[in-house]
Amino acid sequence: QKEVEQNSGPLSVPEGAIASLNCTYSDRGSQSFFWYRQYSGKSPELIMFIYSNGDKEDGRFTAQLNKASQYVSLLIRDSQPSDSATYLCAVNIGGNTPLVFGKGTRLSVIA
Amino acid sequence: NAGVMQNPRHLVRRRGQEARLRCSPMKGHSHVYWYRQLPEEGLKFMVYLQKENIIDESGMPKERFSAEFPKEGPSILRIQQVVRGDSAAYFCASSPGAESNQPQHFGDGTRLSIL
Numbered sequence: 437q438k439e440v441e442q443n444s445g446p447l448s449v450p451e452g453a454i455a456s457l458n459c460t461y462s463d464r465g466s467q468s469f470f471w472y473r474q475y476s477g478k479s480p481e482l483i484m485f486i487y488s489n490g491d492k493e494d495g496r497f498t499a500q501l502n503k504a505s506q507y508v509s510l511l512i513r514d515s516q517p518s519d520s521a522t523y524l525c526a527v528n529i530g531g532n533t534p535l536v537f538g539k540g541t542r543l544s545v546i547a
Numbered sequence: 548n549a550g551v552m553q554n555p556r557h558l559v560r561r562r563g564q565e566a567r568l569r570c571s572p573m574k575g576h577s578h579v580y581w582y583r584q585l586p587e588e589g590l591k592f593m594v595y596l597q598k599e600n601i602i603d604e605s606g607m608p609k610e611r612f613s614a615e616f617p618k619e620g621p622s623i624l625r626i627q628q629v630v631r632g633d634s635a636a637y638f639c640a641s642s643p644g645a646e647s648n649q650p651q652h653f654g655d656g657t658r659l660s661i662l
Contacts, residue, residue, distance in 0.1 A: 448608055461593075470651075471652060479654060479655045480653045482641040482652060485647055524589065524590065528589075533603070534592040534603060535580070535590075535592065538589055539588060539589035
């Protein structure tokens, strides 16, 4: 059973702080890792993806991948109230296989 | 609009009726995925299709549910004889290829309500 685990939260951070969202996965053969943001009642929106160990930065977002520990994280710098949403971690083990999603972490940025 | 298009956005059906959900992938994308999301739950994979082929339907219930992606036209997720438990948001995603590094982009979803 391929599993992706996330802390459901809510994770509350003050405006301007760094929000750290974590995700672990069970399948050691996983190859690609995606972070989606989902506002309440809306569809998931892709914000980051990472394939290699290490960090990948895009604006205020940094994805971190550690395949040895089967751990992927998302850092949001200078958090804004508009970042308040549920963040979904998704994992692909490769080839013609579907994404496996975690249940998401609810982030609340307090002004 | 070059994004993934789903319709209808909201669909209300009575128990026992049929529900048809449509999805047109992004331009240039030939791979379509359907997911179901219950309130406060994550996205659950249902079925993965390419044009005229079902690649993986391991997440789709064996009874009452079917999916197709014809050569022409949108992908259709069909639910026959709906029950209250079918009430959920159904999302379609598309990607240009099957490689693991191809991100999936989601449509706005269809909210299905069963009376």
